[in-house]
Amino acid sequence: MLPGYGQTLLQNPEQFLGYKPGTRFTRHSDLVRYLEYLSRQAPSRLKLQTYGTTYEGRPLYLAAISAEERINRLEEIRQNNLKRIGLQNGQPTANQPAIIWLSYNVHGNEAVSSEAVLQVLYDLLNPANERTQGWLKNTVVLIDPCVNPDGRERYVQWYNGVANAVPNANPWAREHQEPWPGGRFNHYLFDLNRDLAWQTQQESQQRIALYNQWMPQLHADFHEMSGEATYYFSPAAKPFHEDITPWQREFQQIIGENNRKYFDQNNWLYFTRETYDLFYPSYGDTWPTFNGAIAMTYEQGGSGRAGLAFARADGDTLTLGERIAHHYTASLATIETVAQRKDKVLQEFDKYYQRNRTNPPGPYKTYVLKTRNQEAKIKALTTYLDRQQIKYGFVSGSSAQRAFNYTTGKHESVKIETNDLAISLYQPKATLIKVLFEPFAKLEDSLTYDVTAWAIPYAFGLQAYALPGKINQTQAQPIALNQTITKPAIPQPYAYLARWNSLSDIQLLSALLRHNIKIRYSEKAFQTDDETYAPGTLIITRAGNEALGASFDNIIKSEAEKAGIQITPTPTGFVSTGVDFGSGSVRYLRKPKVAVMAGQGISPPAFGEVWHFFEQQIKYPVTVLDAEYFNRVPLSNFDVLVLPGGSYADILTDKTLSQVRDWVNAGGKLISLESATGFLAGKHGFALTRKKDTDSAEVRKNPYALLKTYGESERQTISDAVQGSVYRVSLDNTHPLAFGYGDTYFALVQDVINFSFMKDGWNVGVLKKDIYTSGFVGVRARKKLQDTLVLGHQTMGRGQVVYMADNPLFRAFWHNSKLLFGNAVFMVGN
The missing domain is CATH 3.30.70 (Alpha-Beta Plaits)
Structure with a gap:
């Protein structure tokens, strides 16, 4: 095991908190108290900064730790790093350390990591620990001890309130049954580990603004997974995105070898190269990777269900103390690995950015986006690009160019006009630009567990072109973008x-x-x-x-x-x-009175996306109704009811659904999203129905289709899957639900949509044949994703039902579909 600490004037976590780590969960306020204590006691080795606050007002901290001589020149080191890679002008000075950023507790109920960080902080600051002090001569270690304080506190307050005096390891004990919505998410129930590239949440925006001021050479993210799992560290699983460099792949292996050494010494179980891939660009490991860092995820078995002690199916009991030891060990092993290879790490980081500036990756070197009559979208895009430190300009003259047209999906002659937005890849953030804008992300292995398509022009709903060469542009901002009165x-x-x-x-x-x-x-x-x-x-x-x-x-x-x-x-x-x-x-x-369903059975992120849309994005009042008492709500108090995705069988029973139907008939408007739409399909009074299942007919024709290979079960399952793929939806834009769009729009499809066209209603948005654009779609899923309704509107009595088979507010980053939801709320039925 890595060395412990010696006797110093510093209090260790147990001495300061008054209990042994692992015997209870630490409140966020106590974590903050310990941070501030360390900052006061060791100011020559630790600089503590508050970089923002959460939606609930809790502070966000970053602790910078290094040897005394480096802490004294911390600002110089930070600026040197930016100068070396071209993000700041000027000549860097010599003797640069490697910069390591460790992030803990991005998922609030994966609470062990903020427990482990207490001991990590102490050991790095303990002058008697010769080994850690040696590492700090070559490194600056940046520690974010709790990325998601709101989610963590939600979990800790709940657990400390229900836990037995003696931890009960039985998985069915109340302390292992976390209630809705759980502590995983932030205040608005967003997954902050899916938000690094999009930065829709306050915590992400503040965190990435600070990250961009440092640009570390390594970023590690500490998580938890199922209580039955062991421990995961790099190397990551396939697919790797094609723009991950050979060095980044190699260092994944090096990090894994060093972790393996310590885990083997302790006879701890672990696994590598499974499940956790490096493809989707918005994770805590991938987004830093596309910013040049070596980045990885660490996953400890446990998560919110594990509590202080958890009885596993194999008969062992997993304790919080054991979970702490694993994350603590991986943290120090990671710092050690970088410290021992500081020169090589810096050399490869510099080469990454030199290549970006002079020989950027990919077939396209310039992206152009049309600005005419799209000024608001362009302004939103430039705000986004500024957050990413991506440079852009505006075209200085008109020309015809051969380019990839995102709208048609073809390479053809296009017209570039003055004031069109242009983004050249010849800049420090070239790889990140290429990844965010690429029309088709090359997938080396279909076994990935998140979104597989995300191109920014589709997400923002902008007409765009990808050009193989450079184009003349100026940095001047067009007047039109700042003009209110035209x-x-x-x-x-x-x-x-x-x-x-x-x-x-x-x-x-x-x-x-x-x-x-x-x-x-x-x-x-x-x-x-x-x-x-x-x-x-x-x-x-x-x-x-x-x-x-x-x-x-x-x-x-x-x-x-x-x-x-x-x-x-x-x-x-x-x-x-x-x-x-x-x-x-x-x-x-009319000014509608809007309500949204929440509570047990509703997907927390699906509800959170609606809640965030109203409260943070458009600042419009919304009333949250809990499923627990929904059947007692006088719906006549509301004009619009939104049903986010979820399981509604126990919420909208026959009697309650009848009450909802009566409210709609009397003039209410019901908006259903994703699985809520599927729940309504075929119900009495609702015009939406599912298409007949064609699989059974295929089986009758070929009974051998049922013979499957067990070892290939995971791959066979994905034949029925859609993993965040872009589809072109055909629209009836004469209908209010499609106002503001052309005759098509690009949707990010998350699941198989398999509905018949409605006879008694308006089929406003449909998937026709051959409308797939990009991303992974299984063979059988692709057959179903055609000739199906995506957006529908039904008049019911004096009221309206709006069917949205997919989620237009997904993770708040697919801006192209938000207007659809706005139409559903404000336009349809007026």
Whole structure:
């Protein structure tokens, strides 16, 4: 085992906390107290910084630890590192250490890692520990002791409140049955380990902003898995993304060898090269990898179910103390591995960024995205690129180029125009750009456990091209991106017009509704002042808003500026072509009272995505209803009810579903997402039905199809799977559910969608034949994913049912589909 600590003036965790680590779970506030204590006691070897707060207001910390002579020049070391790789101007000085970043407790109920970090911190700061002090001569170790304090505290508070005085190892004891929603997720029930590339959550945004200021050579992420599992360390499983370098792969093996040495000495069980792959770019191991680091996941058996003691099926009892020992040992073994190879680690890191700047990977060297009438989307994209430290410019002249067209999926001649956004790969973050923008991510092995397609142009819903060469561009920001009013000022205009094609437009609508401004929208296209406006365009007339007086104009301009979108004043309600503003086709948009289902049976992330959309993305009031008491809720208090994905058999019983149906008939609007849509299919009164199962017919034709090989069971199962793949959905964009889109949109499909077209309803979005775009789809799944409904609308009495077979709010990063959900809430049925 790695060496322990000697006697020092520093209190070890047991002395400070008053209990032996492993005998209880430590509250986040006590973890913070110990951090602050160490910072006061060892200021010459530890610099502690608060880099942000969680949604619930808990502080986020980073501890920088090194030898005294390095802590004194910590800022110089940080800037040197950025200068070496081209992210900061200037010449670096010599004698640079390797920078290691260790992240703990990204999943709140994988609580052992923040227990282990207490001892890691102590041993690194203990001057009597000669071995750790030797490592610190070659390294700066950055430690994030708890990435997800809100989730951790949710778990710890629950566990400490229900645990027996003597831990009960029986898996059926209450202390092993964590209640909904569990502590895995953050406040909004997002998985922070899936958010590094997208940075939709407050914690991720703050953490990555700091990461980009350091750019470590190694990042390790500490997790837990099933209580029946052992311990996992690198090398990772296939698939490896093709842009992971030979050195990064080699160091995965080196890290594994050093961990193996200590685990073998202690006769601890472990496994490698299984399950945990390096493909999807938003993990704590992959995103740092595409930023040049050597990165890995560590997984300890246990997780939220294990508690203090857990009886395994093999008869052994897994204790929290044992789990701590494993993560502690892996932490120190990782630091040791880098410290012993500091020069090589720095050399390869420098080469990675030199290659990015001079010979970037992949067949495409420039990505171009169209800006005309997409200003709000482009502004959202540039905000995202800034967070990633990705440089961009704007095209300085028009030209015809041969390029890959994301919309058609073909290489063809395309027109590049002045002010189009251009991203050159000749820059430090080239590999990350290539990975995020690649139309097709090459999958070396189909056995991967997450999303397999994610191209940014599809995610943001932007027309884009990938070019094999460079293109002339300027760094000047087009005026259009900063412009709120698109026409010269008109004193007290008759109305303001706002196009409807992005999340920013929903944000503006929400803000104006909060101000109780009356808003209309056009169901049909119209033209005024030589500009064409598509269906869904918001029309904010002075008529009906007279009571606001002069503040009417000020509110609209202010909120448009906050939302970052253009609005157009017009002096008249008379249009050149189409419908005038007093037409029956210009609908008054009501301010709906919205409720969303939560609680046991509902997928926590699915609910969290809806909750986050309303509260954080568009800041619109939403009432959360718990499944436990839903059958007692007077639904007449609400206009819209959202059913996130989940299992509804015990929630919407026949009696309760009848109550929901009566509410819809009386004028309510029901919006079902993913598996909630599947639950409604075939139910009395609902027009949606499933397609007949074709598998049984195939078996009748060929009974040998049932003969399967046990050893190939995992691969045979994925024939029925969809793993986050991009599909082109055909839209009826004359329907309010598809306002703001063209005749197609690119959806990120998570599961097999297998519904018949509705006879009594509107089939607004459908998958036709040959519409697969990218990502992994199993052979049998691909057969089902055609001629099927994705988006539907049914009139039921005086109310509406909106069927969304997939999840338009998935992880909050697929911006292209958020407008669909906004249409469902605000447009359909008005």
